[in-house]
Amino acid sequence: MRPHAGVGPSRRRFLSLSAGGAVAGAAALSGCAMRVSGAVSGSGETVTLMAKPGDITADLIKQAHKDTGIKIDTVLFSTSKLIAMMTNGNPPDLVRGLGAVDAPYYAARGVMEDLDPYFAKSGVLRVDDLDPVNDLWRYDGRVQGRGPRYGMAKDFSQDSMYWYNTALFDRAAVDHPPELEPVTFEEWLEKAKRLTRRKNGQTTVFGGSYNGVATPNMLAGLTVSAGGNLFSDDYSRVDFTTPEARKALGWYIDYCRTKVGPSIIQPDPNTWDGPTFQANRMAMSNSGYWLGGLIDTDKKLAPLSRLAPAPYFEGGRRVSPCQAGTGFWIPAKSHNKDAAWRIFEWFFGEAPAKARAAGGWGIPTLKSLRSLMPAQESYQKRALKVQDEELKHFSVIGFTPYATADALLGIFNQIAPAAMNGAMSVDTLAGRLNSAMNDQLKRGKEQVG
Template sequence: MSISGTSLGRRQFLVASAGAALAATALPGCAASVDDGSDGGGSKSGKSGQTTLTIMSNGEIDKPTIKAAEQALGVKVSLITFDATKLNAMLASKNPPDLVRGSGALDTPYFAARGVMTDLDPYFAKSTALKVSDLDPVNDVWRFDGKKQGAGPRYGMAKDYSQDAMFWYRTDMFDAAKLDYPSETKPLSYDEWLDLGKHLVKRRLGKVKVYGMNGAGLGPFTMFMNMTASAGGKLLADDLASVDFSSPEAIKALNWYLEYAKADIGPSVANPNPDGWDGPTYQANRMAMANDGYWFGGQIGSDAKIAKVSRFAPAPQLGSHRISPCFGATGYWIPKEAKNKDAAWKFFEWYFGGKPAQDRASSGWGIPTLKSLRSQMPQTTAFQKQAYKVQEQELPYLQVMTFTPYVQGTALDAVINKVLPGAIKSGTSAGKIADQLNSQMNAQIAKGKELVG
């Protein structure tokens, strides 16, 4: 069976919300009251007046976590499966969950600009469990001052993070192809990376059996943001109210992706991965290089045979401006209209500063977001030691790139997913693709800006 495809989002978060991307742009700054027909808000109470803490999340908040939280905090936890459409309806009706899972890097500007997030600075100021001085700088993606990320009030916190443009590779496949391993310190250029992918791909009867690489990253728009920035440019204007794919740097990124997609050596928007994400494909010996950050080591480490032949490498660069961004920093935030803010904050302190945080730090599923937990990152096996070493060397190149507050990332990804497949198949030039992306994305951003006011 041939392989085809791309994973456009990791840990299924972006996949789960992509279907609601266009509707999500319509959440106004001052939302009208709307009944979403659910009882899922934070106003419910348990037996005998016990507080019910309502959390909108996914499978990471499982039954054991819920039970542990209830025992530790003395509350009843009600879990709502994350759904972007339902979240926006609950926010609009002023009956939101008490805690919401989200991507700090992408969600903070959008929701903060609409005034629906709680300023957590007063809570941090009084907390003994979570000290601002102990927060890893990546948590600044959860700050937004109305113009840029990294400044202003703190609206959430990441549970862990990775530098998302880094990649993992299979030494057994490199050995079979008689290729040198990538450097642990010097990043590859995107062209060098692509050339490796072309040498590592395996086909049978004209169909791909083993991907040479996945160059898709966390999502197409953030991938282009990263590549353009590495080349010395930027996609978003200074006022965050428009994109420009027509700059020389962005055109360079588009041309690279067009060559990658046409080469058919890995997942692309024109040929999506039936597995949905890199994990199953990589572990089934059907991918030589996976464009995933440190967190993916938790997946790899679950199979000793795969871990033995896996290595971690720095983020490739399109130009001379070396960066290694984080486009996730997934964590939680408290809506402004939440009914149980104090209970929600107690969950914050327990989940981000207590035993759950310690367990995550030692699991290898991401970099802890408290500096005091960094020493607990796994460094026992040769696989873990190599990944830790490379990750430590990459940290100085972490950069926060401000995302637009006027539209959600899934909406911009949807435009790319609409425009690029046909353009790739027809051989449309990068310049014409840029014009289409600019026109459609800027129309959505303008509409979102009007709604924010």
């Protein structure tokens, strides 16, 4: 059944937003969503935006007030804080989220505003101009990628694509990957092994980094690439023991065991790939197009760097998902929906969106802004050629509405290190992941009801 923004979520659904029902005793949300009629304005109002540092700068907040007449108050993003604010009947007006994993979770609980009526009346954000990546923010009550729009991505990358450093390939006498044709995951890992450099027991050059945005939805994507699905048809269960999921899990555990790249058993001291790649200490990084925003600032590194298509499993499917789709959504109980939508329009379709597109830190989510992507230098043109071809292989890979990605990641990180260290077989790991994750999903499904 499709969740309707005009109907408050049941108490059980709302309590399921918290881990283990930590907000038990909170009042249920109720009331009706505002209907859009006439022009959307909101000038003179104040919008509360829950975001992480860097999502929106102080200068942009000033610019928003100048351009729209609306003031923005920011609240530091925190899931527990979000739940508390919604419980108290005073939710933020805009909330940051990852469309790839957050949209089905919150939409299934009825706490997101259906934005279709706003899109229908907008002169800034036209549905026919939306890149398909925005379908990550759609959910019809059963399937992600269909139904109402609950949010929008600010920019995106196809996160299984990877950058590689040609100088490190040449130094190790490893052939460069083809420009437009994907290598297999097996070939990628073999190259990573040959590119890895160690000295006195320490890794001096990572052969390749392959961790995605978050392990659970990365493994879901790997399983689709192998030709299967990690989740059951109704997304209420995982099964790592199917041949396709077993292949995906086995490949990732092999990546971790061989220590060719960062993992939870071999952390990168820099905590993310950017500085390590920039220091010529990482030969491949599966960070997607957006890492070009950093690479392009280094005039020595940029000409040596190449963007390559997402790998695939032999005999499987060529897919190139977005594992994040970071953007904003409007809570169904927001008291300032029209003003929130005006900021939404401004952020996703006006000056900030144009600046992001020109910066190279992601692909714009409006097709009309793609012409602003940096293409002045030959290396930028080369990366754009690869990226434009890769867009043909994007598809929404659905995520479960019954658990947060963080909850499933916590389970994985607790159980998997033993397998990564060789103390547990992949088959045993698959069974234990099934047991623990399916318990979590069962509780979530009971709460959503």
